[in-house]
Amino acid sequence: MWSAPRVSYMQGKLFAPAIADVKPPVLDYLKAFDSRDVERCLSFCNEDTTFHFLWRSFRGLKGIANWHRDRFAADLRVTRVDEISVEGNTVDVDVVVTSNKLKARKVNQVGARITLRLERGALKDVKFALRKPDRSGTTESTGPSLYRSYVGPPENYDVAAAMQFNLLTFLGLRDDHYLLDVGCGSLRAGRLFIPYLRPGRYFGVEPEQWLIEEGIQNEVGRDLIRIKQPRFSNDPDFTLTAFGQQFDFILAHSVFSHSSQTQMRRCLSEAKKAMQPSAMLAATYFKADANYMDEEWIHAGRSSFRPDLMDRLAAEQGLVCKHLDWPHPHGQSWVVFATSSGASAVPDLTGIGKYISYADMAPWDTMTAGA
Numbered sequence: 001m002w003s004a005p006r007v008s009y010m011q012g013k014l015f016a017p018a019i020a021d022v023k024p025p026v027l028d029y030l031k032a033f034d035s036r037d038v039e040r041c042l043s044f045c046n047e048d049t050t051f052h053f054l055w056r057s058f059r060g061l062k063g064i065a066n067w068h069r070d071r072f073a074a075d076l077r078v079t080r081v082d083e084i085s086v087e088g089n090t091v092d093v094d095v096v097v098t099s100n101k102l103k104a105r106k107v108n109q110v111g112a113r114i115t116l117r118l119e120r121g122a123l124k125d126v127k128f129a130l131r132k133p134d135r136s137g138t139t140e141s142t143g144p145s146l147y148r149s150y151v152g153p154p155e156n157y158d159v160a161a162a163m164q165f166n167l168l169t170f171l172g173l174r175d176d177h178y179l180l181d182v183g184c185g186s187l188r189a190g191r192l193f194i195p196y197l198r199p200g201r202y203f204g205v206e207p208e209q210w211l212i213e214e215g216i217q218n219e220v221g222r223d224l225i226r227i228k229q230p231r232f233s234n235d236p237d238f239t240l241t242a243f244g245q246q247f248d249f250i251l252a253h254s255v256f257s258h259s260s261q262t263q264m265r266r267c268l269s270e271a272k273k274a275m276q277p278s279a280m281l282a283a284t285y286f287k288a289d290a291n292y293m294d295e296e297w298i299h300a301g302r303s304s305f306r307p308d309l310m311d312r313l314a315a316e317q318g319l320v321c322k323h324l325d326w327p328h329p330h331g332q333s334w335v336v337f338a339t340s341s342g343a344s345a346v347p348d349l350t351g352i353g354k355y356i357s358y359a360d361m362a363p364w365d366t367m368t369a370g371a
């Protein structure tokens with residue numbers, strides 16, 4: 001299956017000799033994967049190698065070995081290689097994959113992009129992300145649940161929606177409020193907010209139009225769209241002012257968990273301009289001891305930040321950041337950004353975690369993100 005991929009190199013780059021070096025080891029690794037040879041796969045890795053598989057990351061040889069065994073047990077296979085492109089020490093391989101887990105969910109195959117970055121002859125990191133369909137409805141790229149899998153573990157699509165709805169109504173969202181859902185994806189939460197709010201009150205920003213379309217087709221339905229008149233924008237740069245609307249609530253769920261600091265700054269400065277004086281912006285992020293410093297949006301995997309960065313970003317916009325105790329099924333942390341008067345209306349949620357349980361859900365640690 002590796003014999004006839006289309007190979008496109010970045011034109012006119014001066015690092016052509018380096019390009020010649022990175023493709024063979026990547027193809028060798030993919031062949032080892034294809035032949036289910038864990039030892040050989042591990043020979044391309046070291047303790048610093050990280051695999052980002054959809055929403056989870058695996059670092060070090062032990063974790064990566066387990067990841068391979070799990071994928072082989074699920075019979076994850078590449079059924080087609082569409083394109084291989086090389087830039088510097090990074091190789092992008094566009095593939096179509098299948099697995100028993102996908103088939104169990106009635107998805108025969110999905111498009112994926114594997115991005116492999118090499119450093120000193122070993123794999124530095126490998127990212128496995130779902131690939132958006134070239135054309136909506138193509139059989140190889142969309143399955144009934146690709147639009148669900150694209151935004152998070154499909155096993156928890158329902159709970160992730162309920163959590164957002166519960167929190168916002170707890171914070172005071174009522175049906176005459178205006179809500180902006182930043183990165184609304186496939187309307188995971190929108191399918192609860194759109195019926196709840198009065199007509200013309202739900203707004204979504206989502207660069208991937210196909211996700212909105214799939215959400216409307218499979219989750220919300222055209223009748224509700226006609227009745228509730230939600231509005232959408234595909235702006236890819238966090239432009240939140242384009243609707244000409246001041247919002248009571250802004251939601252950014254699982255967006256700062258993939259963003260760079262620059263993107264968060266841009267989002268917050270735009271949000272500030274689109275917030276009513278008493279508005280709240282509820283967002284999630286992954287807490288860490290160090291801040292993600294790169295500039296790119298991370299689709300496969302996550303970015304993470306120190307809590308004090310959230311306070312600083314808020315202060316830069318003249319806002320206050322409140323850290324909430326509201327649990328999250330995938331370990332993200334909730335914060336609310338508000339003006340100082342708006343912040344005084346944020347309820348004290350200390351201890352609420354003991355009343356909200358995700359114990360009946362597929363455990364995050366063992367979840368294999370559907371493939």
Ligand SMILES: C[S@@+](CC[C@H](N)C(=O)[O-])C[C@H]1O[C@@H](n2cnc3c(N)ncnc32)[C@H](O)[C@@H]1O
Nearest residue numbers: 151183184185188205206208236237238253254
């Ligand atoms: C992990 S998903 C979460 C989707 C949704 N908030 C939910 O909870 O289901 C992140 C979403 O952010 C979207 N996204 C990426 N860049 C964005 C940007 N610049 N502005 C708004 N959304 C963006 C992605 O396309 C994706 O749908």
